Amino acid sequence: MRESESAWRELAPRTLARLLRSYGNDQFELCEDAVQDALVDAHRQWQGQLPDDPQAWLATVARRRYVDRVRADARRRERETRSTRLEAPLVHDTPDSDSIHDDDALLVLQLCCHPRLPRSAQVALTLRAVAGLTTRQIANAYQLPEATIAQRITRAKRRLTELDRVFPKPHDAVERLASVLDVLYVMFTEAHHTTSGAPAQDTDLAAEAIHLARLLRQAVPDSTEVAGLLALMLLTEARHPARIGPRGQLIPLDEQDRQRWHRPFIDEGLALLDDVTPGARPGPYLLQACIAGLHAAAPDTEATDWSEIHALYTVLEHQTGGRNPTITLNRIVAQSVVTGPADALSALAALAQEHPHLPRLASVRAHLLERSDRPDEAISAYRQAIAATVNVAEQQYLRDRLRRLAR
Template sequence: MSRVVEDLLRECAPRVLGALARRRGDFALAEDAVQEALLSAARHWPVDGLPDDPRAWLTRVAERRMTDLVRSEAARRRRELAVFREPPPGDVVDHDDTLVVLFLCGHPDLTPASAIALTLRAVGGLTTAEIARAFLVPEATMAQRISRAKQKLRGARFAPPGAEEWASRLRSVLHVLYLIFNEGYTSSAGGSLHRTELSGEAIRLARLLHARLPADGEVAGLLALMLLTDARRPARTRPDGSLVPLAEQDRARWDQALIVEGVGLITEAVERGAVGEYQVQASIAALHDDARRAEDTDWPQILGMYGLLERMTGNPVVSLNRAVAVAMVHGPAAGLALVDELEPRLPGHHRLDAVRAHLDEMAGDADAAVRHYRIAAARTTSTPEQRYLVDRAARLAR
């Protein structure tokens, strides 16, 4: 399937789904019908050419499939068939419900794993097989996860959240997009450091959300964070796929266009007033990207921002990142003391040992660094990270 067709399907999918769900009032059934329409388009468009109105084509096919699904069920329940009517032609395809679909997929009742899977399928246009491959699980497992998510949403009102639930629902949506991006930027398992189909999709959806909510500082902050982080991706791996840590990256390979866009977004967002956690994270990323050399990094300012972020979130991973900043400003002993305090909050987490090993190395304690690099390597499920940690230990053990 060509890139043009793939991008067009992803753009159309949530709008067609929103139109059908709004018209029929059944999100789960509409989602099944849209998926079959997408598969039909993927088969026919590359051969027959693009239709004059791709969205209308998808809507007609999905509506016919939805009718078939309802009629099949109605064959067993005639009473339901009697009340089902074919929708009249109208301007349903011209109404963009993408944001509503995105908010529905980020429903607070769903687990993060289910919300991610449903968002990628319903809004991202990925097939169940593609999502399963991305998360290294069998397709049947992912199909069950998506099915359970849709069952939880059965009967949910297909409409933008009311004013009283807007803030909590938006927070859930942003969190889902953040998790999708992180999994794509640093894969938690498998042989590849990046899964660009996930990080790219998260950026696309964040752009879509920002276009609809341009005045929301946290939406802008999340998009800026993604752009400023993804800008470093070209320098994160060597030709053999091995990991290159931030301090050793060739910064000339960073994507300057993304950096300029991300800095512009976060600067404008922060100037509006109240600052949220995504804006703080984006500001930290901007400081890293602004340094022409690793030694030019403004670690005192980064340390101050991590302190603010830690107070905002109480997240132990944020505290671990602050420990690194403390070490860069006040020395490795100060950072190691903070890492020791985090042990009960991050038991068995490979990053705790990886940071401890890095700070031991900074302190000149090669034996301790080797030991903790090896422990971290044994605990991570990411092959590139494991190779990096093992190589680091081997270099110090010589």
């Protein structure tokens, strides 16, 4: 069934793009519902065995479901006009009609990032329609109630029906670049920290985020932030083979076998940084890529230039106006290596006052307390961290640390 799930993740946004090309952006919600209906049918009928042409199968079924939904909607005021449109789509949809350089998933992403949608709505809608994340996953990524995210998505779909029906083309990428970058970053972050509990990493979602980032790099080759985000993804994904143990357990960075890191991704990521960093005015994604590059270039944890990493996180924190508490948390972790755990614990206490429910806050505190030789407090902090973590692999890692400390 894993093969089918991977196919659905790849095929769903392309199928949605086909329907939107045929029936227009003002039918976004109906088209997305039709794709979801088709996915349910695929789940029932494929049973682990993909059809000869999964994309054609899914597109055909989704089109039928769309037709069914329109015909069943007696309240639609323009039912007769819509029925005519069903027989004469806006664009003749054939496999050869698209340019070989166009990618449906990227086009749907650009559509969801329409400049007249609020940024929060752009991100939420794209994560739902392109990445296939659940409302709960998106809410957890932004630390907001599920109802708030659901409302954003619903409003975004309705707003799209009021906007122009012209399907976006790659030349729109620059206009919508900031939103697209935000979406891809959250998508990749979710892939490496799954909020659903298991698995520890969603490899299909990570691969799709990298794929979209590559396409965006081709569309906007002069953007240092696009190059930075792609480099960040590659350098982070390179550590995946050593990050997950044989039983699915998480292995922290300082315990990873760096010989298992995926060297081609590291070489490609570092080459990107060498290409765009000189003379660049680094933005948030390029700065994070430079941090990942320092980790990738070091032979081990002890040889890592933690002072430079701490400095880069300080610049990043200043550049984002201190509005991202996760960046502050990472800066505190780097600070603990440079100046020791005592100063870091003080900074962590101040951060906890402002963001008491920040993910990883309790686990970082537990680790710092353990390094400070305060085992009783560390044990209590580890228990708090376990209770606050939904990811199964992370919970197991924290339990292992707790048991080791208790002994």
